[in-house]
Amino acid sequence: MDLIVIALFLAIVILTLFVTYIAAKQTKSTGDFYTAGGGLTGFQNGLAIAGDYLSAASFLGIAGMIALKGFDGFFYSIGFLIAYLVVLFLVAEPLRNLGKYTLADMINARFDARKVRGVAALSTLTIVLFYMIAQLVGAGALIQLLFDIPYTVAVLIVGCMMTIYVLFGGMIATSWVQIIKAVLLMAGMVIVSFMVLLKFNFNIGAIFTEVKTATSYGADYLNPGIHYTEPLGTLSLMLALVLGTSGLPHILMRFFTVKDARTARSSVITATWTIGIFYILTLFLGFGAAIFVGEATILEANPGGNMAAPLLAEAIGGNILFAFISAVAFATILAVVAGLVLSGASALAHDLYGQIIKKGRISDKQQMRAARIAALGVSVVSILISLYAQYLNVAFLVSLAFCVAASANLPVILYTVYWKRFNTTGAVTASLCGLISALVLVSISPSVFSPVEGAALFVGEPIFPLDNPALVSVPLGFIGGYLGTILSKEKDYARFAEVSVRAHTGFKVHNK
Amino acid sequence: MVQKDILQEEMKAVDYVQVYESPQFKEFLKRKRKFIIPMTVFFLIFYFTLPILTSYSTILNTPAIGDISWTWIFAIAQFVMVWTLSSIYVRKANTFDDEAEQIIRDQLK
Numbered sequence: 001m002d003l004i005v006i007a008l009f010l011a012i013v014i015l016t017l018f019v020t021y022i023a024a025k026q027t028k029s030t031g032d033f034y035t036a037g038g039g040l041t042g043f044q045n046g047l048a049i050a051g052d053y054l055s056a057a058s059f060l061g062i063a064g065m066i067a068l069k070g071f072d073g074f075f076y077s078i079g080f081l082i083a084y085l086v087v088l089f090l091v092a093e094p095l096r097n098l099g100k101y102t103l104a105d106m107i108n109a110r111f112d113a114r115k116v117r118g119v120a121a122l123s124t125l126t127i128v129l130f131y132m133i134a135q136l137v138g139a140g141a142l143i144q145l146l147f148d149i150p151y152t153v154a155v156l157i158v159g160c161m162m163t164i165y166v167l168f169g170g171m172i173a174t175s176w177v178q179i180i181k182a183v184l185l186m187a188g189m190v191i192v193s194f195m196v197l198l199k200f201n202f203n204i205g206a207i208f209t210e211v212k213t214a215t216s217y218g219a220d221y222l223n224p225g226i227h228y229t230e231p232l233g234t235l236s237l238m239l240a241l242v243l244g245t246s247g248l249p250h251i252l253m254r255f256f257t258v259k260d261a262r263t264a265r266s267s268v269i270t271a272t273w274t275i276g277i278f279y280i281l282t283l284f285l286g287f288g289a290a291i292f293v294g295e296a297t298i299l300e301a302n303p304g305g306n307m308a309a310p311l312l313a314e315a316i317g318g319n320i321l322f323a324f325i326s327a328v329a330f331a332t333i334l335a336v337v338a339g340l341v342l343s344g345a346s347a348l349a350h351d352l353y354g355q356i357i358k359k360g361r362i363s364d365k366q367q368m369r370a371a372r373i374a375a376l377g378v379s380v381v382s383i384l385i386s387l388y389a390q391y392l393n394v395a396f397l398v399s400l401a402f403c404v405a406a407s408a409n410l411p412v413i414l415y416t417v418y419w420k421r422f423n424t425t426g427a428v429t430a431s432l433c434g435l436i437s438a439l440v441l442v443s444i445s446p447s448v449f450s451p452v453e454g455a456a457l458f459v460g461e462p463i464f465p466l467d468n469p470a471l472v473s474v475p476l477g478f479i480g481g482y483l484g485t486i487l488s489k490e491k492d493y494a495r496f497a498e499v500s501v502r503a504h505t506g507f508k509v510h511n512k
Numbered sequence: 513m514v515q516k517d518i519l520q521e522e523m524k525a526v527d528y529v530q531v532y533e534s535p536q537f538k539e540f541l542k543r544k545r546k547f548i549i550p551m552t553v554f555f556l557i558f559y560f561t562l563p564i565l566t567s568y569s570t571i572l573n574t575p576a577i578g579d580i581s582w583t584w585i586f587a588i589a590q591f592v593m594v595w596t597l598s599s600i601y602v603r604k605a606n607t608f609d610d611e612a613e614q615i616i617r618d619q620l621k
Contacts, residue, residue: 071583075563078590082559088598089552093605205578212579223573224566224583231567238563242556265605272598276591497532504541505612507526507620 004320005147008327012184016165016334019176023169030367033170034101034346035256042263044179046270049254051178052339053080053245053271054185054278056138056306056332057398062279063312064305065227066286067298070217072227073286075234077279079241084275088268091246091410093261094417094503102343103252103409104351110416110499113424114356119431121351123408124249126435127401128344129382131250132337134397136386138306139333145307146326151390159383162337166345166375171257174338181328181335182274188328189281192309195316196288207287214291221290233466237399240470244402247409250336250343261506288312304395341378349374393456396447399468400438407434407473411481417503419485420496426485433480434473441469531619540611547604551597558593562586 031037040048058080065073099106104120136155143154165173200206208222215221228234245251255264289298289308292315301307310329314322349370354362362370411430415422442448444463450456466472501507531537565572565586572583 071566071587074587078559078562078587081594082555082590085555085594085597086552088601089548089555205580208579208584222579222581222584223570228567231564234563234567235560238560242559262605262609265602269598269602272594276594280588280591494529498526498528500541501528501531501537501620504537504544505615505620507612507616 002319002323004323005326008323009147009330012327012331012334013161015180016161016173016177016331019180020165020169020173023173023176026172027168027170030101030350030364030371032172033368033371034253034342034350036171036175038257038259040175040257040263040267042258042266043270044175045254045258045263045267047182047274048175048178048257049251049267049271050274050278051180051182051185051335052250052254053275053336054182054332055135055336055398056142056329057134057395058278058282059185059189059332060142060306060309060329061138061304062282063285063289064298064302064308066282067289067293067308067312068215068295068305069227070211070215070221070290071224074283075224075228075238076241077282079238080245081272081276081279083242083245084268084272086243086246087251088265088272090417091252091413092255092264092268093506095252095413096255096258096261096264097503097506097508098417098499099252099256101253101256101350102346103247103249103413104347104355107412107416107427108355109502110422110495111424111427113428116424116427117351117355119428119435120409120412121347121356123404123431123435124347124351125344126439127247127249127404127409128340128347128378129385130397130404131248131401132340132344132378132382133385133389134394134401135333135337135340136382137389137392137394139337140386140390141302142306142329142333145302146310146329152387155383155386158333158337159379159386161334162341163376163379165334165338166341166379167372170371171342174335174342175257177331177338178335181331184328184331186274186278188313188325189278189285191321192288192313192317192325193281193284195321196284196292196312199292199316207284207291211287211290215295230465232471233468236466236471237468239474240399240403240406240468243406243410243470243474245405247405247413248401249347249405249409250339253339253343253346285309285312288316292316341375341382344378345371345375348378393454396442396456396467400442400447403442403468403470403473404435404438406470407438407477408432409434410474411477415481415485417499420493420500421485421491422481422496423485423488423490423492425488425490426481429484430477430481433484434477437473437476438469441466441473445469526620531615534619536615536618540608540615543611544608551601555593555597559590562590 098109104117139158140151140155144151289312293311298308310325313325408431441464446462447467448457449460449462576582576585
């Protein structure tokens with residue numbers, strides 16, 4: 001590990017700890033802890049959403065997949081971006097108008113039953129846990145490669161950093177870590193893409209021509225179908241990507257950090273521009289890596305292609321750029337896991353403890369303490385599982401998290417805001433059908449069972465053919481909610497009227 | 513002034529059903545729906561057309577500009593669509609904001 005790498009690595013650690021120190025002094029109430037007091041501007045929150053969303057899997061994984069598989073890697077870039085239209089058109093504003101700290105708050109604007117909150121918290125925790133383990137295991141492996149330190153140490157460093165941010169600085173620190181990361185990541189992407197384009201005198205056509213002969217796939221590299229050969233599998237993945245984002249708890253939580261729906265909207269706009277430009281640039285990183293690093297070298301460094309972007313940086317910008325991109329990858333990981341810890345803690349401390357066990361009769365000071373204990377708990381559990389999961393192939397957990405979010409959370413969100421007849425039973429059945437079907441189908445899918453040793457979690461023949469079950473589990477979530485509703489008698493039009501008026505106008509009754 | 517407003521709001525219990533049933537709110541929801549539903553249907557169809565075409569046919573593999581095939585043009589068009597639709601949405605939503613504020617002034621305060 002050379003000096004520049006260590007210096008940049010330490011610079012990020014020190015800068016983010018300094019931010020946490022400032023944030024800790026400003027975190028005085030539960031509202032500050034969970035939502036930064038709702039005081040972020042649209043632009044800040046837009047960058048923070050990008051920082052929360054663009055994980056190392058996006059940055060290194062997609063660049064690597066485009067480098068190795070051509071167009072098929074780009075499917076992810078498209079799905080992850082279009083998802084924000086669903087967020088913008090259907091979810092962001094009603095969510096901001098109805099919710100307080102968590103997704104369950106929004107659903108509880110319509111249903112008082114504690115079981116509804118409990119089920120929503122359960123799906124939140126499931127998603128957070130899967131996503132977190134995927135991130136931490138990925139982070140451990142990545143930092144091991146980039147900085148040449150052992151896996152255990154790498155996981156512990158990331159784990160401790162995320163715990164410190166959330167425990168002391170809450171949402172204020174988390175938001176600023178995400179904003180810093182978004183700026184660094186975009187800078188890194190732009191620099192590397194610029195250098196790739198420079199080599200071709202900014203002639204994009206020439207890059208396509210060059211890349212046609214750069215890989216073992218020849219001209220096919222530019223056509224879809226190298227990786228995704230099963231049409232239904234591709235469609236299922238695309239469905240999970242486009243609908244999942246609107247149900248991801250750590251993304252939804254970001255909408256509570258702004259003061260109103262108008263600001264929530266403007267933050268989505270900043271986010272779509274940032275994220276969109278980012279994903280366009282993944283193309284130049286992928287192609288650049290295929291051309292200047294080469295398939296063999298990328299595969300040799302990491303079979304998943306995760307080293308494509310850093311190796312490209314080294315090939316065209318030398319050690320300094322390699323160090324910078326590695327540091328960016330580190331910051332990227334930190335920002336995403338911090339957001340996850342916070343949303344997990346809110347489901348545990350606010351939903352399960354504060355609202356269900358204590359029935360809301362809990363002082364602000366107690367709530368803060370519960371939130372901090374929960375944050376610590378979420379961190380410790382996920383660090384321990386990740387240390388144990390080092391040799392397991394857990395890459396599928398990210399797309400599983402998207403699938404659970406799309407199947408269990410999105411139907412409930414949409415029904416709550418837009419369907420008059422929807423009721424308590426429907427809310428419970430929608431969540432449970434989506435959650436259980438996603439989990440069961442994945443556990444018998446090729447992501448978990450593969451006849452090839454090491455290709456999946458267990459060796460064996462998969463029973464369900466699709467890697468990602470969204471094509472089946474999302475409809476099941478919607479159907480579950482529909483049947484649960486029409487088969488039960490409860491109706492409360494007055495409550496729906498209230499939710500609809502509030503969701504669409506942003507009207508709030510001042511609390512006594 | 514501000515305090516007085518808050519006091520008045522607290523004293524008056526809001527009848528949401530009445531607001532919901534009012535022609536003003538119904539009209540507002542209808543306009544919102546007429547904008548959001550077709551747009552959502554459009555972008556979902558536009559989005560899924562890409563993987564459906566690439567999975568079940570090879571027509572997009574024909575070259576469009578030099579070595580860049582129609583697949584790539586369509587893929588980039590998805591990005592352009594996101595930016596275009598989100599700009600249109602914001603412009604439209606700003607007019608919805610005015611209507612929403614009008615409803616709050618007329619019926620909720």
